[in-house]
Amino acid sequence: MTIPTEPIGSIPRPLKLLHAIKRYGGLDPRLEPLYEEAIQDTIEQFEATGSPVITDGEQRKYHNFATYCVEGLPNTAPDGFELPFADGHSRRWRRLTAGPFRYVMHGYDFLDRAMKYAHVPVKQAIISPSALSLMYPAESLPDYSREQFIADLLGEHEREIRGCLAKGAHDVQIDFTEGRLAIKLDSSGWLLNGFIELINLALSRFSKQECRRIGVHTCPGSDRDSTHSADVDYAELLPRLFELEVGNFYIALAGEPDRIRVLKIIRQCLRPGRRVFIGVVSPIDPRVESPEEIRDRTLEAARYIPVEQLGTTDDCGFSPFCDDTSTTRGKAFAKIRSRVKGTALAEEIINGK
Numbered sequence: 001m002t003i004p005t006e007p008i009g010s011i012p013r014p015l016k017l018l019h020a021i022k023r024y025g026g027l028d029p030r031l032e033p034l035y036e037e038a039i040q041d042t043i044e045q046f047e048a049t050g051s052p053v054i055t056d057g058e059q060r061k062y063h064n065f066a067t068y069c070v071e072g073l074p075n076t077a078p079d080g081f082e083l084p085f086a087d088g089h090s091r092r093w094r095r096l097t098a099g100p101f102r103y104v105m106h107g108y109d110f111l112d113r114a115m116k117y118a119h120v121p122v123k124q125a126i127i128s129p130s131a132l133s134l135m136y137p138a139e140s141l142p143d144y145s146r147e148q149f150i151a152d153l154l155g156e157h158e159r160e161i162r163g164c165l166a167k168g169a170h171d172v173q174i175d176f177t178e179g180r181l182a183i184k185l186d187s188s189g190w191l192l193n194g195f196i197e198l199i200n201l202a203l204s205r206f207s208k209q210e211c212r213r214i215g216v217h218t219c220p221g222s223d224r225d226s227t228h229s230a231d232v233d234y235a236e237l238l239p240r241l242f243e244l245e246v247g248n249f250y251i252a253l254a255g256e257p258d259r260i261r262v263l264k265i266i267r268q269c270l271r272p273g274r275r276v277f278i279g280v281v282s283p284i285d286p287r288v289e290s291p292e293e294i295r296d297r298t299l300e301a302a303r304y305i306p307v308e309q310l311g312t313t314d315d316c317g318f319s320p321f322c323d324d325t326s327t328t329r330g331k332a333f334a335k336i337r338s339r340v341k342g343t344a345l346a347e348e349i350i351n352g353k
């Protein structure tokens, strides 16, 4: 019996790259050699952790995990949806000012570069259509209806997933950090319903076999060691989350005050044939978890989730926003090394070695 372990995605960028981004902006062609260097170095260090599946650390995702695909799109303005964090800072989406909606960059563009350097399987995280749906303004745009926007958005999302699968991504992970947030923004559940429906609408374009290589990630947000929706009860989200027609679920758990309660909810909702990757590392906790701690968290999860449906992961990326330097690269890799070792320790015990 093996327990698969996967990262979520992002690794803090090298400071040299961040300085250049500050100086020239993230889209300046002069940055390309620095991005390339960052990707190569990240993949080398990732492989050195022993991680059986890696990412490119999202080094080229500018400015962040959500809007990388629309940075540089001319028909947008910077004053879009505001994402407030518990420590008082906030992040903003871009706002669509006119049609048509198009991606400037797709996840498969990153994959090409990563696979050039990688010797182990590479996964690709992409943003959910629901997160990008927040770019459409509350008042309709003249000559570009919301319906037309959603049609274009789903088209781009589908193209992104298909491209990633075709290029050989180990799996594709849809980042759905706004799931838990949706309940905070709208306690009636209407917003969350809309998000789930939109993602499932996109997934309905894929075969069952393709959906097995697609997953979804949920977390309470992670930026500058803060969260945006950790106060929302998972019980409000998880039953809906598991309605998504994907093969893999990546669920932040290490940072939860009552993990057992969440594991019991997962046990109730998890359908056969799906795998749930439990977060055993907290990127916003400055302490590096020990392999023994990870082992115990994995064994704890195995008491509630059938081992053949269990995996481990990090609670979130280590810097979903590119300028977040609250965690060093060294610390991120140390935490990943612990996850890999701790998961293997749990596996040995489960296999009776």
Ligand SMILES: [Zn+2]
Residues within 6 Å of the ligand: 008, 177, 217, 218, 219, 220, 221, 222, 315, 316, 317
């Ligand atoms: Zn996350």
